[in-house]
Amino acid sequence: xxxxxxxxxxxxxxxxxxxxxxxxxxxxxxxxxxxxxxxxxxxxxxxxxxxxxxxxxxxxxxxxxxxxxxxxxxxxxxxxxxxxxxxxxxxxxxxxxxxxxxxxxxxxxxxxxxxxxxxxxxxxxxxxxxxxxxxxxxxxxxxxxxxxxxxxxxxxxxxxxxxxxxxxxxxxxxxxxxxxxxxxxxxxxxxxxxxxxxxxxxxxxxxxxxxxxxxxxxxxxxxxxxxxxxxxxxxxxxxxxxxxxxxxxxxxxxxxxxxxxxxxxxxxxxxxxxxxxxxxxxxxxxxxxxxxxxxxxxxxxxxxxxxxxxxxxxxxxxxxxxxxxxxxxxxxxxxxxxxxxxxxxxxxxxxxxxxxxxxxxxxxxxxxxxxxxxxxxxxxxxxxxxxxxxxxxxxxxxxxxxxxxxxxxxxxxxxxxxxxxx
Ligand code: IMP
Numbered sequence: 001x002x003x004x005x006x007x008x009x010x011x012x013x014x015x016x017x018x019x020x021x022x023x024x025x026x027x028x029x030x031x032x033x034x035x036x037x038x039x040x041x042x043x044x045x046x047x048x049x050x051x052x053x054x055x056x057x058x059x060x061x062x063x064x065x066x067x068x069x070x071x072x073x074x075x076x077x078x079x080x081x082x083x084x085x086x087x088x089x090x091x092x093x094x095x096x097x098x099x100x101x102x103x104x105x106x107x108x109x110x111x112x113x114x115x116x117x118x119x120x121x122x123x124x125x126x127x128x129x130x131x132x133x134x135x136x137x138x139x140x141x142x143x144x145x146x147x148x149x150x151x152x153x154x155x156x157x158x159x160x161x162x163x164x165x166x167x168x169x170x171x172x173x174x175x176x177x178x179x180x181x182x183x184x185x186x187x188x189x190x191x192x193x194x195x196x197x198x199x200x201x202x203x204x205x206x207x208x209x210x211x212x213x214x215x216x217x218x219x220x221x222x223x224x225x226x227x228x229x230x231x232x233x234x235x236x237x238x239x240x241x242x243x244x245x246x247x248x249x250x251x252x253x254x255x256x257x258x259x260x261x262x263x264x265x266x267x268x269x270x271x272x273x274x275x276x277x278x279x280x281x282x283x284x285x286x287x288x289x290x291x292x293x294x295x296x297x298x299x300x301x302x303x304x305x306x307x308x309x310x311x312x313x314x315x316x317x318x319x320x321x322x323x324x325x326x327x328x329x330x331x332x333x334x335x336x337x338x339x340x341x342x343x344x345x346x347x348x349x350x351x352x353x354x355x356x357x358x359x360x361x362x363x364x365x366x367x368x369x370x371x372x373x374x375x376x377x378x379x380x381x382x383x384x385x386x387x388x389x390x391x392x393x394x395x396x397x398x399x400x401x402x403x404x405x406x407x408x409x410x411x412x413x414x415x416x417x418x419x420x421x422x
Contacts, residue, residue: 001026001215002258005033005246008223009262009316011270012241013296013303015328015410016263017041017057020219022408022418023261028214029065030058031206033249034239035221036073036106036135038128040297044413048089051297055082056219059093065209066093067202069218070102071239071249073135074147076191099195100202100250101148107159107188109166109179110134116173125235126272128298136228136238138162147199150192159185203251210256218246224316225270232359235274243320262322262404264313266330266394269303271296275362278306278342292332307340307369310401315355317402326408327395331417336374339394343401344368372397378411381419387411 006023008014020030021043037053044050045060052059054074056066068074079099086093110131117133118124127133138144143165145158152158163179170176210216224230226237227245239245243260247253267288270276279285285305288294294303316322333339344353345365356362375388384392387409399406409419 002210003216003218003252003256004259004261005218005220005243005257006261006263007220007243007246007320007322008241009264009313009320009322009325010223010268010309011225011276012039012221012223013269013271013294014223014263014265016219016221017043017052018410018413018415019261019263019326019328019408020057020217021060022415023217024058024061024064026215027058027064027217029067029206029209029216030056031067031069031202031216031218031250032056032072033069033218033220033246034071034241035237036130036132037075037078038130038132038237038298039221041221042297050085050089052082053298054079055086055097058217058219059086059097060091062092065096065098067097067205067250068099068103069202069206069250070100071245072100072103073106073132073139073239074099074103075106075130076188076195080191080194094197097198098200098202098205099147099198101146101199102203103147104135104139104144105147105150105188106131106135107145107162108184109162109170110138112170112179113166116170116176120173124273126274126301128272128296130298133238147195150188150195151199155188155192156185159188206250206252210252218250218252220246224319225312227319230315230319232274232362235272259323260320262316262320262325263328264316264325265328266308266333267292268306268309268312269294270306271299271301271303275359276304276306277312277345277362277365277367278309279304280306284336287336288332291334292329307342307367308398309342309367310398311342311345311353311355313398313402314353317404322404324407325399325402325404326410327398327406328410330391330395330409331378331411333391333394334375334377334379339372339374340369341372341397342367343370381411383419384409384421387419
């Protein structure tokens with residue numbers, strides 16, 4: 001099996017954590033490849049709810065190794081909170097959790113800047129406020145601190161230089177309190193000590209394990225629509241959830257990749273601002289939000305809900321060439337009389353079936369829908385044959401349209417509420 005990649009194929013929150021948990025049965029190591037504590041991965045185990053923002057949810061399986069790749073931006077405070085949560089639950093993580101020494105570290109000034117910039121933007125992005133954008137910006141501008149830098153003799157100097165710069169930047173914002181240099185240095189010295197047992201050369205470990213025939217799952221956060229290059233820029237996150245991001249985010253060659261799983265919800269959601277062609281601002285949208293518990297696990301914000309967007313899904317398939325689609329939350333569509341799928345966009349210049357690169361164009365489009373008869377309930381379905389005929393028709397239509405096999409279907413939040421097609 002080798003290396004598999006698991007990608008949120010829409011705008012995030014497709015239910016990746018449940019599928020990671022499910023696929024874990026045949027996996028030795030789970031590696032996160034991008035994003036940071038902006039992600040929220042919820043897993044329910046024996047009635048107990050775990051919400052992870054940084055640590056791969058694979059940690060709940062005692063025989064799995066979990067890595068955080070160099071492509072992730074690490075918030076030490078959040079990481080230590082998750083360690084505490086795991087510890088309290090009696091789950092042992094010793095020697096099976098590693099963080100890349102090359103991962104960049106979120107600093108307090110990243111979070112401050114994230115919040116300040118949002119208040120000053122004419123069109124806010126609706127970020128999670130976790131300092132993600134500013135941390136990746138420091139990485140690209142070569143002012144960032146990597147985990148390995150926390151162990152340098154020059155750590156104080158590096159932090160001081162950045163604090164000086166950020167204090168200079170922040171002085172123009174009203175009511176801003178200067179950064180407390182001594183406290184920040186002390187805090188990060190403390191984090192450095194606490195994180196020491198986890199810091200390692202993750203790219204080496206990944207490649208070595210693949211050479212030994214181990215199965216590795218690269219777990220993406222967010223989704224294709226939030227990709228910094230291919231998403232609805234600037235309403236995106238600051239990393240690459242698309243397949244290429246997994247290569248640079250953990251340090252592997254594309255030649256290693258065996259499977260690429262798309263996680264797609266049976267409808268669409270988006271949290272934060274930005275264009276959303278199939279958004280439902282009516283009672284059907286409200287129904288999906290309530291039934292699907294569509295509230296952010298990081299910020300608690302209500303998610304915007306809408307119909308499945310085939311135009312976007314085809315774009316997502318093109319960018320990632322998925323080997324498999326995992327269709328999630330099919331049960332949320334239960335009881336809806338007529339289900340719609342967006343099959344094209346109407347523009348002032350005619351109909352288009354390709355996702356436009358221009359945001360202005362995207363804001364102008366009207367979705368063209370194809371209607372499907374709904375079904376009563378998919379509850380308890382273990383095989384395709386158990387599904388109502390109309391649910392099967394819906395799945396077949398998506399599969400044919402996307403020219404990719406839908407090999408796993410999730411019909412409920414529980415591990416067992418999963419149909420695997422042979
Ligand atoms: P940031 O990643 O916090 O900078 O936020 C940028 C955009 O990505 C905002 O619209 C967020 O709501 C969205 N976003 C970030 N992380 C997630 C996620 O895990 N799920 C869904 N949306 C996300």
